[in-house]
Amino acid sequence: MSERAPPEVTDxxxxxxxxxxxxxxxxxxxxxxxxxxxxxxxxxxxxxxQAGAKxxxxxxxxxxxxxxxALYDSALSHVTMAHEQxxxxxxxxxxxxSGETGVCLATSGPGATNLVTGIxxxxxxxxxxxxxxxxxxxxxxxxDAFQExxxxxxxxPITKHNYFAGDAETxxxxxxxxxALAAAGRPGPxxxxxxxxxxxxxxxxxxxxxxxxxxYSVREEPNSEQVESAARAIERAEKPLLLFGxxxxxxxxxxxARNFATEHGIPVTTxxxxxxxxxxxxxxxxxxxxxxxxxxxxxxxxHTDCLIAIGTRFDDRLTGGVDTFAPEAEVVHVDIDPxxxxxxxxxxxxxxxxxxxxxxxxxxxMSRSPDTxxxxxxxxxxxxEYPLTYETPDDEPLKPQFVVEAFDEATEDDTIVTTGVGQHxxxxxxxxxxxxxxxxxxxxxxxxxGYGVPAAIxxxxxxxxxxxxxxxxxxxxxxxxMQELSVAVRENLDITVAVLNNEYIGMVRQWQxxxxxxxxxxxxxxxxxxxxxxxxxxxxxxxxxxDYDEVADAVEEALNYDGPAVIDFHIDPxxxxxxxxxxxxxxxxxxxxxxxx
Amino acid sequence: xxxxxxxxxxxxxxxxxxxxxxxxxxNAQGIRIDPEAEAEPDSRTAVVSALVxxxxxxxxxxxxxxxxxxxxIESLTVGxxxxxxxxxxxxxxxxxxxxxxxxxxxLAKLKPxxxxxxxxxxxxxxxxxxxxxxxxEPDKVHAITQMYDGQTxxxxxxxxxxxxxxxxxKIDDAVDAFAQFGIIxxxxxxxxxxxxxxxxxxxxxxxxxxxxxxxxxxEATDDQTSTTHEQ
Ligand SMILES: Cc1ncc(C[n+]2csc(CCOP(=O)(O)OP(=O)(O)O)c2C)c(N)n1
Numbered sequence: 001m002s003e004r005a006p007p008e009v010t011d012x013x014x015x016x017x018x019x020x021x022x023x024x025x026x027x028x029x030x031x032x033x034x035x036x037x038x039x040x041x042x043x044x045x046x047x048x049x050q051a052g053a054k055x056x057x058x059x060x061x062x063x064x065x066x067x068x069x070a071l072y073d074s075a076l077s078h079v080t081m082a083h084e085q086x087x088x089x090x091x092x093x094x095x096x097x098s099g100e101t102g103v104c105l106a107t108s109g110p111g112a113t114n115l116v117t118g119i120x121x122x123x124x125x126x127x128x129x130x131x132x133x134x135x136x137x138x139x140x141x142x143x144d145a146f147q148e149x150x151x152x153x154x155x156x157p158i159t160k161h162n163y164f165a166g167d168a169e170t171x172x173x174x175x176x177x178x179x180a181l182a183a184a185g186r187p188g189p190x191x192x193x194x195x196x197x198x199x200x201x202x203x204x205x206x207x208x209x210x211x212x213x214x215x216y217s218v219r220e221e222p223n224s225e226q227v228e229s230a231a232r233a234i235e236r237a238e239k240p241l242l243l244f245g246x247x248x249x250x251x252x253x254x255x256x257a258r259n260f261a262t263e264h265g266i267p268v269t270t271x272x273x274x275x276x277x278x279x280x281x282x283x284x285x286x287x288x289x290x291x292x293x294x295x296x297x298x299x300x301x302x303h304t305d306c307l308i309a310i311g312t313r314f315d316d317r318l319t320g321g322v323d324t325f326a327p328e329a330e331v332v333h334v335d336i337d338p339x340x341x342x343x344x345x346x347x348x349x350x351x352x353x354x355x356x357x358x359x360x361x362x363x364x365x366m367s368r369s370p371d372t373x374x375x376x377x378x379x380x381x382x383x384x385e386y387p388l389t390y391e392t393p394d395d396e397p398l399k400p401q402f403v404v405e406a407f408d409e410a411t412e413d414d415t416i417v418t419t420g421v422g423q424h425x426x427x428x429x430x431x432x433x434x435x436x437x438x439x440x441x442x443x444x445x446x447x448x449x450g451y452g453v454p455a456a457i458x459x460x461x462x463x464x465x466x467x468x469x470x471x472x473x474x475x476x477x478x479x480x481x482m483q484e485l486s487v488a489v490r491e492n493l494d495i496t497v498a499v500l501n502n503e504y505i506g507m508v509r510q511w512q513x514x515x516x517x518x519x520x521x522x523x524x525x526x527x528x529x530x531x532x533x534x535x536x537x538x539x540x541x542x543x544x545x546x547d548y549d550e551v552a553d554a555v556e557e558a559l560n561y562d563g564p565a566v567i568d569f570h571i572d573p574x575x576x577x578x579x580x581x582x583x584x585x586x587x588x589x590x591x592x593x594x595x596x597x
Numbered sequence: 598x599x600x601x602x603x604x605x606x607x608x609x610x611x612x613x614x615x616x617x618x619x620x621x622x623x624n625a626q627g628i629r630i631d632p633e634a635e636a637e638p639d640s641r642t643a644v645v646s647a648l649v650x651x652x653x654x655x656x657x658x659x660x661x662x663x664x665x666x667x668x669x670i671e672s673l674t675v676g677x678x679x680x681x682x683x684x685x686x687x688x689x690x691x692x693x694x695x696x697x698x699x700x701x702x703x704l705a706k707l708k709p710x711x712x713x714x715x716x717x718x719x720x721x722x723x724x725x726x727x728x729x730x731x732x733x734e735p736d737k738v739h740a741i742t743q744m745y746d747g748q749t750x751x752x753x754x755x756x757x758x759x760x761x762x763x764x765x766x767k768i769d770d771a772v773d774a775f776a777q778f779g780i781i782x783x784x785x786x787x788x789x790x791x792x793x794x795x796x797x798x799x800x801x802x803x804x805x806x807x808x809x810x811x812x813x814x815x816e817a818t819d820d821q822t823s824t825t826h827e828q
Contacts, residue, residue: 156658157665161708164653181708215650215711295610303619314627327621327629339702342695345627386610578608588618593607 036206040168041066041199043207044132044192045074047172051179051210053103053130055079055094055461057087059114061107062147063134066199068105079461079491082483084111086454088118089481092127092189093441093458097416099252101128101182102458108134109147112193113154117448119189120158124445125273126246126313128187130179131155135195138166151193160188168198172207180210185218186337187250218336222353222361230308230332230349231365237306237330239375240266243289246273246444247311247335249437253356254278257310260359264369267379269297271312273444276434286379290318292426295386295579295590300379301326302588306370310334311355314344315445316584324586334358386579386592388430397572398548400424400500404431406551407470407498410559414439415468418455420477421447422507424500426577428472450480456495457488468559471497475528476505482534488564489539496558497566499531502573510576514597535566543567626695638693642671644716644790645701646798650709651677651684658707659686668692668700672724672787683711685798687789712799720798722764722790726771729758730778738778745771756781764788 037043044067048056056078060068071078081087087104095102102122106115112133122129136145152162163178165171171194178190212218234240248257248270254277261268261284268278269286272293278285289297301307307329312318319325322345333340333347334355341350351358390401404427417432418441419425425442434440441459443451456471463469478499488495509523532542541561545554545568558565579590582597591597624630624637649655656675663670671689678685690700697715705713716722727750730738738757742749747761761771765788772783792798 152654153657156654156661213708216708295608299616303617322625322627323623325623325627327623328619329629337706339699339706341702342627343699346623346629346695348629386608389608586618588616589613591613592610596607596612 036204037172038202038204039066039070039199040165040171040194040201040203041070043168043172043203043205044175044194044199045070045076047175047207047210048076048103048179049074050207051176052100053179054100056103056105057081057090057094057458058105058132059084059087059107059111061111061134063108063136063196064105064111064132064194065107065134066196067132067134067194070199078105079457079487081454081457082486083481084114085117085450086457086481086484086487088115088129088131089121089448089451089454090458090461090484091131092118092122092125092129093418093455094462095122095128095458096441097438097459098462099438100462101130101179103130103132103179105132106134107147108136108151109149111147112149112151116154116158117446119155119191121443121446121448121451122189123158123160125443126187126250127189128183128250129189130175130182131159131189131191132175133191133193134199135164135193137197138195139197141195151191155191158189159191162191162193164193164195165198166195168201168203169205171198171203172205176207176210177213180212181216184212184216186247186335186340219338219352220336220354220357222334222351222358224361226349226351227358227361227365230334230351231362233306233330233332233349234264234308234362235366235368235370237370239304239378240264240306240308240370240372241300241304241329242266242268243301243307243309243312244268244270244274244277245310245312246271247355248274248277251311251336251355253310253354253359254437256356256359256363260363263363264366265372265376266308266370267300267372267376269293269300271315271318271444272429272442274312275429275440276437279435280433281435283380284376286383288429289587290315291320291581291583292430292577292579293318293581294388294430295592296379296382298579298581298587298590299382299386302586303378304329306330306332308332308334309345310359311336313340316344317444319345320581320587321584324588326587334362390575392548394548398546398551398569400427400502400569400571400575401431402548403498403500403551403569403571404428404472406555408432410552410555411468411470414464415470416441416459416463418442418452418459418469418471420452420473420480421449422474422477422505423502423510423575423577424472424474424477424506426507427500430577449474449477452477453481453484453488453497456497457484457491457493460488460493460495469495471495473497473499474506475499475501475503475525475531478531479525479528485535485538485540485564485566492563494562495564496561497535497564498558499566499568500571501528501531501568502571502575503528504573506573506575507577513576514594531566531568535564538564541565544570546570626693628695638695640669640691640693640696642689642691643697643700644720644722644788645688645690645697645704646714646716646790647686647688647704647710648678648712648799648802649684649686649707650711651682652709655684655709656686658709659704662703662707663700666699666703668696672785674787674789676789680803685789687787689788712802714799716790716792716798717796720790720792722788723762724765724768724788725760725762725786726768727758727760727784728772728775728780729756729782730775730780731755732757734778738775741771741774745774747771
């Protein structure tokens with residue numbers, strides 16, 4: 001869990017400085033001194049307080065009104081979002097940054113279905129999140145009542161578990177259990193569907209402590225034989241390579257993982273969700289691997305004889321075709337979820353358990369380090385051979401990579417970056433040097449356009465006050481959820497949105513150019529609004545930038561502005577993302593330009 | 598990281614085909630293979646038993662899991678056990694070994710699932726079938742029914758309905774035998790099974806009087822194919 005101080009409680013009435021806590025608000029009724037709950041809804045709120053929730057994201061509505069009514073008397077802070085998708089992404093990002101379970105709320109029917117994208121996103125990225133949805137009264141369930149949707153049915157495949165809470169007496173326990181289950185073992189989203197009668201009914205039962213269900217037991221301590229075999233495999237390797245996945249960050253194992261790498265001199269590559277788990281400015285770091293990962297990371301994966309993968313599910317954006325993935329390597333796979341072992345890539349040496357514990361035990365079991373001098377040198381020479389570069393001749397339109405670098409230079413190491421999905425996301429991942437975990441917040445497995453702005457809001461509320469939050473967005477992605485700017489303005493959240501505006505849904509255009517003979521069907525966004533003016537209409541600071549020499553000032557102005565700022569960077573519409581491994585291709589065959597695809 | 602001096606298109610570094618490439622390979626299951634050897638494992642039939650909490654939605658969660666992950670399910674039966682609040686799901690799957698492993702591990706991840714285990718070939722297995730055939734030759738139908746230790750449940754002037762139980766081969770044979778009379782309707786339950794003798798059907802399964810779910814992790818098998826609920 002995060003070491004950070006909990007974010008301060010926001011007083012919803014204090015519109016001028018919502019981030020500044022007031023003594024009274026923090027002192028208001030809490031679970032400890034409130035009398036026992038009187039309704040199911042109060043029990044829900046008490047359970048959330050007891051479980052340690054602090055900030056909720058949601059939108060009001062008929063079926064969830066009793067819960068909101070109970071929130072009226074609670075010290076829990078609630079942020080009203082413009083759209084439920086925004087609530088889910090904000091809660092997700094809040095969880096990613098804080099290391100806690102993010103909570104979102106929505107009403108039944110359309111409220112619940114609007115959450116679906118955000119829940120699916122959290123599920124794919126194994127993010128701890130609790131969604132609470134209103135439901136029509138139990139007696140009307142199944143009658144196609146107004147705003148009725150089979151929410152547990154709809155969300156069953158995209159949640160770790162979901163609950164239909166049919167009883168006011170037990171609803172608090174259910175909410176507590178769902179909150180705890182979301183974070184236990186391999187994290188993921190849970191959902192509790194709350195029929196209106198459950199939340200309105202009277203109960204005087206105090207919810208018990210938030211505990212995971214008895215049937216859900218997690219193996220934290222790895223099996224010693226597995227540890228031993230893994231240690232032997234690493235000892236005898238000649239070209240070992242560490243692959244950190246998101247599980248290293250979620251399992252709070254970055255320190256153990258870093259120590260292991262440096263102690264044994266083993267080069268490190270990461271998956272995208274693990275960006276920041278190992279400092280990208282470290283000698284041993286090869287940055288992230290996969291479709292748009294660095295050439296050197298992909299070369300290392302292709303040539304390693306012992307891939308030590310920790311907390312990754314071997315997504316196809318990482319592996320390319322599995323038949324060509326790490327073809328020479330024995331695979332050591334550490335994961336807390338046994339179902340990930342040999343799901344996509346066969347594990348020769350599985351270790352089921354908590355990442356940090358497993359790393360420490362494997363380390364203790366090793367009697368010597370593998371001799372990696374030659375291999376490390378080889379990796380270094382690949383870094384020289386395949387640097388991440390781009391061209392910046394003066395007469396060319398502004399390059400997006402330059403913008404990312406300008407922000408990186410102007411901000412502190414602990415700055416949090418959120419993104420939409422597309423080319424801009426890749427540039428933000430490639431041209432920024434991440435050194436801290438939980439500073440890269442993006443949509444990986446689901447690849448959800450529109451993730452960036454609501455994620456910046458969630459991240460801002462979870463971050464330390466002096467941490468900066470920058471969102472890199474594409475024009476297409478920004479248009480999908482930019483209504484959440486209204487929330488950032490209302491709450492006066494200090495975030496900077498850098499729209500890398502190519503007037504294209506650029507990633508699609510890049511694929512059309514490469515794989516569909518340049519037939520650019522529906523990739524054109526030249527009817528984009530003027531984003532700086534749009535920002536102003538919302539009450540945010542808006543800046544428009546066309547040229548290299550305007551970048552530094554604009555970045556500084558936006559970062560210094562106390563509140564949400566949007567910079568519309570008019571970038572080269574033809575710029576593409578390289579390197580690129582063709583979908584299903586071999587990692588070692590990454591293209592460095594279009595004619596290599 | 599910008600490289601202002603480079604003016605050529607694309608990035609530095611040799612083209613894909615000019616780079617050294619190892620010649621190893623993996624198969625579709627991600628298993629490293631000898632290029633000359635057999636690449637894909639054969640599928641086989643496995644009977645998997647899962648002890649679950651008998652709560653609403655369990656069956657839809659289990660069946661949803663199978664359709665979502667495209668597992669090949671032959672049959673699925675479910676019914677309560679002697680432990681209050683528990684039910685047993687018996688599944689027959691047709692998958693490769695890694696596929697069967699995944700079926701078990703994915704099942705074990707579901708919250709209401711308490712224990713999962715594959716049952717040995719020698720397990721006690723049975724299925725029930727109801728067959729409705731034309732009633733033109735009642736004596737012959739009766740004879741075949743007796744041959745398969747079946748029972749006649751309904752006999753009218755036009756139709757006869759019989760019940761046969763037994764393992765899958767016996768049922769298949771019986772269905773073939775009754776085909777001569779013209780089968781009008783058929784209903785099969787799918788196989789259900791229990792491990793033979795003292796062996797518990799799912800690992801660590803407690804005898805029927807215990808009301809609390811079996812959670813003891815010390816009984817868990819330790820390898821990666823652990824089938825008790827761990828994750
Ligand atoms: C919700 C959603 N719809 C469609 C897609 C498919 N898609 C992937 S990238 C992309 C283009 C993104 O365009 P933009 O946000 O402008 O970013 P750019 O690639 O131009 O940087 C699209 C349409 C997606 N990932 N998510």
